[in-house]
Amino acid sequence: MRIAYLHGGSIPSFFANGVHVMRMCDAFTDAGHEVTLYSLPGTYTDEDPYAYYGVRHRFPIRLVPAPDYTPDGYRARGERIRDLLTGDGAPDLIYARDPYSLTATADLAPFVYEVHQLRRDLPPGTERALLGAPRLARVVVITHRLALDLQEAYEDLGGLPIQVAPDCADPPDPHATVDTPALPGRPHAPRIGYVGHLYDGRGIDLILDLAGRLPGFDFHLVGGTAEDRARWEEPCPHPNVYFHGHRPPSALPGYFPLFDVVLAPHQPKVYTWGRLDEIGRWTSPMKLFEYMAHGRAIVASDLPVLREVLEDRVNCLLRPSDAPQAWADALVELVDDGSLRKALGEEARRQFLERYTWRRRADLVLAGLGTP
Known part of the structure; x- marks a missing residue:
């Protein structure tokens, strides 16, 4: 056509x-x-x-x-x-x-x-x-x-x-030349990743809370306008948090494989740029599917709209969006249990290839x- x-x-x-x-x-x-x-x-x-x-x-x-x-x-x-x-x-x-x-x-x-x-x-x-x-x-x-x-x-x-x-999302191209970024941080610290905008309702405050609870982990946030990045980064007191700013979509495949666990900490109310609209009831975050495409172990908010795609302990771990200690416990479990981490990532990728x-x-x- x-x-x-x-x-x-x-x-x-x-x-x-x-x-x-x-x-x-x-x-x-x-x-x-x-x-x-x-x-x-x-x-x-x-x-x-x-x-x-x-x-x-x-x-x-x-x-x-x-x-x-x-x-x-x-x-x-x-x-x-x-x-x-x-x-x-x-x-x-x-x-x-x-x-x-x-x-x-x-x-x-x-x-x-x-x-x-x-x-x-x-x-x-x-x-x-x-x-x-x-x-x-x-x-x-x-x-x-x-x-x-x-x-x-x-x-x-x-x-x-x-x-x-x-x-x-698109499946990673095994034949594509992808630049692998050099991430800052400690060489042996678990790397926890978040990819996406830094708008209100995306759970950035939850990620910063987790960084304070888990000082042995490094947290990497990829995305966000310069203004949004400054709003979160400048007051951030945690040395184990790294803001990488916006990257072209073509560069993102180089980041996903570097993360041990990735986060989708959406809140019940999710806002677009400039708080012009609130879309939490209907959101279908593209980065979630990119996580799945790369076989990453995911911790995500237990919200009805995300449960349309995600199932706890099948293709991710789901935790209440307002319970930071539950998220911290989930991260520790995944970092300590390589078999679980691998199983969740592999099932997420299988479902992605079949459906998404x-x-x-x-x-x-x-x-x-x-x-x-």
Whole structure:
């Protein structure tokens, strides 16, 4: 199929939505589809986006700016994307995470609307019109909880064509050349890793608490904007905590194998950049699946949305998000018990390969909508 992917964010960027979008376009291309990505221009870096994200295929990227970052500006951008689509010839399918540009183009082809949260920031009626549009082919959500909440919010529209598809990761490429970073810290101290943003609700305060309880362990946090990093690092009193800052997605495979145990300490309320939205009820953290892809032993928060993927003492250890001593005990258990650590990591990787690769997700969300 000829697929137009409509993204409301920028490429490249340091936001997780850019990783998701580039990985999905890469997986669609790998499946034999002809994909063009329509995105806002990047503002974070001028690095080549294919190298920055480490994707395998060079699908076309058309950068379409908005006159300004207001609803009117986004609507004007949507009309520009409509002109581009009609000029290029209507695609076989529109796949979108951007309700503004999708609103402007929803009559051009069958479309899939992907949703990661209940949108409270849209002009009234925007999402309802999309969900009731005649050419809607499928609604893709990342968790079962979100599927239930979305259906309840629009129950008057009848049964929506919802497909649950969690976030995913790519299997490590055994033939890829990956730079292995030189981590600071003590050579024989257990290395506890966290990869992801440092926003409120990601459990960074819990990690710092653990560092104080376990002075013999080294804690490495990879990710975060310069501002967020400074907010946590400057007052941190623990010498066994190392903040590595943001790294390009293509560089992260070098970090995962260095960690003995990795952490997913999400809290019940998880905020996006600038506390613009609270998404804890629906989150499907990509880094969790990257941990699984690399066969790492995981300690994660025991939250309903994470239990959609995780099972205690099967593919991870689950602990209450507000019980730091329970987390400390779990870390000690995993560091002391190499067999358990290996078993959890291997089962996590097995489940990842079976259920949570980007290519499998691409096939799932397009199933029945056409063939390459």
